[in-house]
Every structure is written in structure tokens, then in C-alpha cells.
Amino acid sequence: MTEDKLPTQSENFAEWYNQLVLKAELADYAPVRGCMVVRPYGWALWENMTAALDRRFKATGHVNAAFPLLIPMSFFEKEKTHVQGFSPELAVVTIGGGEKLEEPLVIRPTSETIIGTMYSKWIKSYRDLPVLINQWGSVVRWEMRTKLFLRTLEFYWQEGHTAHATPEEGKEETLRMLEVYADFAINDGAIPVIKGRKSQSEKFAGADNSYSIEAMMGDTKALQSGTSHDLGQNFAKAFDIQYLDKNNLLQYVWTTSWGLSTRFIGAVIMTHGDNQGLILPPKLAPYQIVIIPIYKNEEEKSLVMPVVSKVVQELQNFRIKVDNREEVTPGFKYNDWEMRGVPLRIEIGPRDVQKGTLAFARRDIPGKAGKTFVQQTQLEAQVAEALQTIQASLFERALAFRRAHTFDPQDYTELKSVLEKGWAFSWWCGDAECEAKVKDETKATTRCIPLEQEPGRGTCIVCGKPATEKVIFGRAY
């Protein structure tokens, strides 16, 4: 099914990615065009992501619930911009229980409409606000060009939907969740992301303002890795979500929505991976440690295996895999688990048993440079330290890479040239025409207007008109 050896990243980054996803058994193509199967190794990675996010959602006062998969087609027509954005992508159920349905049902591409309908029923008074609900599930969007994890007909995600009494609270929530995503990406994913506002032409269909975290992949393309939308009163008005305020007056609520999906698995693969395969950040890796016992005969095996058991016992607070396959060599196992991205390998052979040592091999530093021999004492602390070091070093490396590939072009000609090799961080007047011109001529889009930028004034890199904000231009997935 897959070639034995991956193409290198520089040969063909896209093929390196596609083959790696299959070879590492993260996912597979489903029999339905554009759909994927997330295999156990990929799903374990996603479970670690969902746990890390869910903990943050609950800590910020959110609760989970579940809304139906099927939405009446007419609901989409209530919010004009929303239906325009989503109608080309809908999967439509027209037959149920053997009969043609009176009204077609849509498989949710996102749930603002059905959740808005329920909120209009549940929210009566200011005492009911804020409503802070999240949902874990999958959605379907009829994409034409698909790629495992990055763009599939069905994908897995969470979608938060909140309702507030004031526009300030709505905006605060939108930015709070953007911050939660950035914190997760940086601290758990080891991915340096830039928080910013999307341009008006790139925002979510139905939002007043959209915000995103943007990450640079190993081929210098951008990946939008999480989004948070300030929906203003657009959905409140379309779905009649009103509450009685303290003065007994009817008011429309202010809503937000925010989502992060299995796309983030693609971000992890393309941010950290190398020519050998995956490199998974320790905080998210399904296995943080793989233990490879080394022996050539039964006598050596009887020396080595008790030490393996002892080590497993001491390291039970970590996610460990012991590879005790008999039919393959230790060298094969090294390659296999390097390809699958396990951050730390522990080798235990007969000489280690004699000397009371172990070999640690760091996945992020290949070969001898990443290998150290440690004493079999205070193992838990030594492993914790090694994993922290790997986690931090992955982040630093990705940050250095992004910095090395982010440019400050001096004019439009230079802009076009730097967009061949990375991002540009440039003054932009905010005009959609300038954005469109760059897109036409370079395929790069505005990724986001970073929230953290020095205040100042400049001239638009495209048209030369006055500009008050800088934007990131980049080619994107």
C-alpha cells in the first residue's frame, strides 16, 4: 500500500505527508470519496488532544452537550450570509425509512442554526446567561479536493456555542477561547501559533469578526489551526434568541462560536516531522516512551526482561509501549518507532543490566547526538526531565523555523518574491482589492492580522495607501 521508504520532505512534501499518515497508521482512506478512517494510533493522539482541550474548556466554565446531526434545510436559509457560505458544501438526506422526506435534512456542516433554535427556546431571562456550551462530534462538508486530516468530507472537532447579555461579553469570550487554543497549541502541541483577526473576506460566514491561530508548516505554508468567531447579534436575530433584561425589556443575545478539529493532527505532523517520519510532542504522544529490549539468545533475554519489567513499573505514570516482538530486530524497531514519532526510546541490553545503565535516545535529535546512557536510579525524574526537554526543544525549533521564514519585504516586488519561500508580515490598508491582487498573483492569502503587534502607521505593501495594521500574507492549506 505504501512505499517502504518515505520520500524526503524536500523531494516532495505533499507525498511525504500522505505516505507518512498511512505508514504510521494514523489514518486511512475510507471507501467513500474524501472520507477518512482515523486508526487507533491517530485516534489515541486525538484523545490526548481532546482531553487537553476539554480540561481547559471546563476550567473556563463551559459544559458539554449534544445536538442532532440532522438539521432541516430551512434553518440554513434564516441567516443569509451563513447559507451562502455553506450551501455548496451540504450533504442532504432526502429519504428516511424508505420514504421521501417532506423537507430535506442536512447533515450538520456546523451547528449554529440548530443550536440557535434550541437557545431561543431555553433562554428566557438574564439569569439564564451566559450559556457556555461545547459539543464534541463530527461534521460533514462536501469538499472537492481532500487530504487526510487537513480537509475531508467528514471531520472530527469540537464546536463551542455561547450566548451573552452584552457585546463586550461576547467579544471577551471570543478572545478568551482564542487564547485557550493558543495556550493548547503552544504548551501541548509545541506549535508556535500567531493569534490574529481574519480579514473580512476570510471570516466565517455569518460572523462579525473571526479570529484564528495560524501555524507555519515545514514547507512554510500556513495552517489555520483553530478559529473563534464573534457572531454579534446575527444568529440571535435570525433565530429569535431574546431574553428579558433586569428592566424587564426584551433584548437579543450576543453569540460566539469556536472550533478546533482533527486538522490539528495535520499541524503536529507538518510542524515537527522530519525525513524519518513523525515527531510527536511528549504531551500529546500516544506513547511517550518506547522500550526496546535487546538480546541475542535466551540467556540474555532472561537477564534483560526482568529489568524491563522493573523499568515499566517505575515509569507507570507515563504512556509506555514495550516492543517485545520476537520476529523483528531491534534495529527494525528503532526505525519503526522513529517513523511513528515516539519522543523517547529506552534501550535495555545485557551490558546495561551489568552496568546498571540504560540508553535514552531522543527522537528530536537523530543518531548518536541524541543518545545518552543514564543510571537506573531516579528514573521517573530523569524521564520527566528528558520529555520536558524534548517538548521545549520542539517548540524552540518550530519558532526558529517560522522566524527564519517570515519576511519584511520593502515593496510589492519583494513581497511576491518572499512569498515563494515563506510568510510576509506587511502593512496593509485593509482593502479587499489589495488582498485579491496578492491572491491572484501569488496564491498567498491574508492569514490574520496579529493581535500582538506594535502600534504604528505605514503604507500598504500593495497599493501604497496609508495603513494602520500589519497582516501576515502566506500560502495556506
Next chain:
Amino acid sequence: MTEDKLPTQSENFAEWYNQLVLKAELADYAPVRGCMVVRPYGWALWENMTAALDRRFKATGHVNAAFPLLIPMSFFEKEKTHVQGFSPELAVVTIGGGEKLEEPLVIRPTSETIIGTMYSKWIKSYRDLPVLINQWGSVVRWEMRTKLFLRTLEFYWQEGHTAHATPEEGKEETLRMLEVYADFAINDGAIPVIKGRKSQSEKFAGADNSYSIEAMMGDTKALQSGTSHDLGQNFAKAFDIQYLDKNNLLQYVWTTSWGLSTRFIGAVIMTHGDNQGLILPPKLAPYQIVIIPIYKNEEEKSLVMPVVSKVVQELQNFRIKVDNREEVTPGFKYNDWEMRGVPLRIEIGPRDVQKGTLAFARRDIPGKAGKTFVQQTQLEAQVAEALQTIQASLFERALAFRRAHTFDPQDYTELKSVLEKGWAFSWWCGDAECEAKVKDETKATTRCIPLEQEPGRGTCIVCGKPATEKVIFGRAY
């Protein structure tokens, strides 16, 4: 939306249930016929159930994965019995991305067909077996008569799908997972269930044998609360799932599937609930404890609230809700949380502060009989003990109820009479005609042939022919 007061169980059990589900905010009706919204309180209950089950699945060697929602219609036609069973219930997508699809896609009603297709690709050799995969998600079945949690168009569940080298291993797995379900129901749900084999007419479409756990609800009807299917080689042959054995010969695998759904929430409600509302078993309750501060003025409040904080601090290993609403009375709060089934209420008033006491009120014993005053010392141990007592007493009560409503009729006339008031545990010859006769004349079906029964021989309660097994007859949800 709902009446202020619930009907009593004896007045109208069905309405008691329907209104309670809404009033306790476990679930709500969705705008699509037969679909439900699981509200945060209901979803928190389901999350506790999923965690309790997932832990057991992983402890028995299973891993999670995710297979697509959409299945080509033709896949269903590969297994003859399966398609007959499911085709009347399918929701069919005929339009995607604005165009009519060449082949209609079905929203999964269960995933044997799509998972079988992937297994035929993944499984090559005996070294790949067993495959032990579970999936958490939702499925859609076009039901005509629906009821929240018990039967809805879309419902949430897990479905395990395993493949094995031998029929013995397949059967062993089927029974292992039945045991896992029973252990979960008994120890976490406090629901005494009977493990048994389904009759041939009640088995899963495509299985060789189906097994279930059956529980008796408060109205004496049975609820099938989890099922495990021995699929033999039916799906292996239909989907060409073959492996090379140790002798390099191609063999078909043996598969199983097993599922437990949000139906189990219905089982918890109808097993333990009383006229006041829900009674949730402590191991699954979203809140195990509700704390009600009692004060009449600011001075009392300033005495009480520091003790509340101290108690919350000491009980942080439990799931606690502090109800500090100012707009309602303590009495209102008692009723509210009784209705919502919180197992233990702790009341803290100014007199308790003076005396260094607290009041514990057990949900399972209403009124003064369930109330005790305890010292504010060793609170964690006292609460743990109270919750264990409640958990155990719920189980004992449900078991006593089932025993009191399970009968051993002496002849067919008596069978018909006892089925008005509970279950019958009777000899049955195994003939589908006898089963059908009982169903026609009493609406009761065979629930299961309990695995644990004394060996012996008798005569069929219906036809009088020799019988080697006893079966449970009962009306069922």
C-alpha cells in the same frame, strides 16, 4: 414547557418519565421529528458512563478508532440478513455538494459493513489478530415511535468490533464484553441485570448468536441495556476478511460486535427514580453532592459561607455543586435537587456553624428518615461512606423489586396473568411459534435465556413439549 408537578409513577409511568426527562434538563426534543438534544446535565451523566466503560474496554485490551458516518448503500447488500434487518430504518443521502450522487450513501445505523471493509484491507496474517477496536459516536435509525433516550432517530453509543482467528476466541470475546456490560450496570449503575442469550427471532440481523443484559424498570417492563453479538464468519465472508494462518493457509476471521447506548440513561431513570424525580447512583451522578447554605440575613450568611468554602475544600475529590442562588429559598432548592436526583444533600445553617455539625440528607430515603447530623470532622470519609451506602442500597432495592415481580407460573393461563404484573421465568422448548403465540396474546417477548440457570429439564410453558432451558418472558421497551 413542563408541568410544575410530575404525575406520580402509578398515575402514569410514561408521562412521569417524559416530563421528568425534560424537567430535570437531561434532554429536550429537537426540531427534527424523533431526534433529541442531550442537555448538559444529561451529557455529564453520559460522560461519566463513557468514562466508566472506556476504562473497562482499555483494561480488556481494546483501543478506540473512528470510522466514517457515511456508508455506500451497496455495502449493506453484501450481508443478506443484515440488509433485511436494517433497510427499513435507513436515512439516505442522495445529494452532496449540490449534485445528485451516483450511489446513495447511508448514514450508519451500525458499522459492521464499513468496518468489515477496512478489516479486509488491514488484516493479512495471524500476527494481525485479534483486532480489538471500539468506536464512540452516534448512529441513525429511522424509528417511527420514539421516546427520549429509549428510542430516537439518532442516538449515542459505543460499538466494539473485533476479529479473531478461531470461533472459540470470538465466542469468548462476545461473553467477555457481556460481562463488562454487566459489571458496569451492576457496580456503577446499581442496576441488577440478567445476562442471557437472545432467542433466534430476537437476535441481531447478521449474528449467529446475540447476548444481552436485561433490566427491570419501575413499571416492571424490561429494558435491553447492552448487547454483544457473536457474528461467526457471516461478515468475514460477506466482506472477504481473510488471514494467512501459521501454515500459510487463507482463513476467514471470526468477528464480534457489541454496543451500549444512551438508552442506559433511560435505564437509570426508570430503575431508580421515584415520584419526586430522579435518583442517580453516586458513581454516575454529575453531582454526587449538593451543598445548600441556609441563612436568613447577611449576618448569618457571613457565618455560614466560610464553612461552605471549608467543606468544599475538604470534599474536592467528589463532584460537588454549591447552590448559592439568592433568588430562591432553601426549600425550593431541596425540591429542585431532589427532582434532579443528586444522591447526597449537605445543609449548612447558622446552628450547624455553632455546633460544628452538618446535615446529610440521603436522596434514596426521603424526609426525616434519610437525614442525619454529622460532625464537621473526617468529612471526606463520612461522605465516602454515605455515598457507598446509597450506591449499595439502590442496587439492593432494585434487586428486591425485580425479585418481587418475577414469577414462576405453573401453566399457560397463569403465565398470561403474571405477565400483567412482571416477568415470568419459565421453561421454553425453543420453538419460535411458542414465542410468537405469547407475543400475540400478551405483548410480552422472550427477553433472554439467562446464562446462569440451574441445569435441568421441564416442559414448555406454552406447548408442553420437553424443554432444557428457562427463558424470561416480559413486556419490554
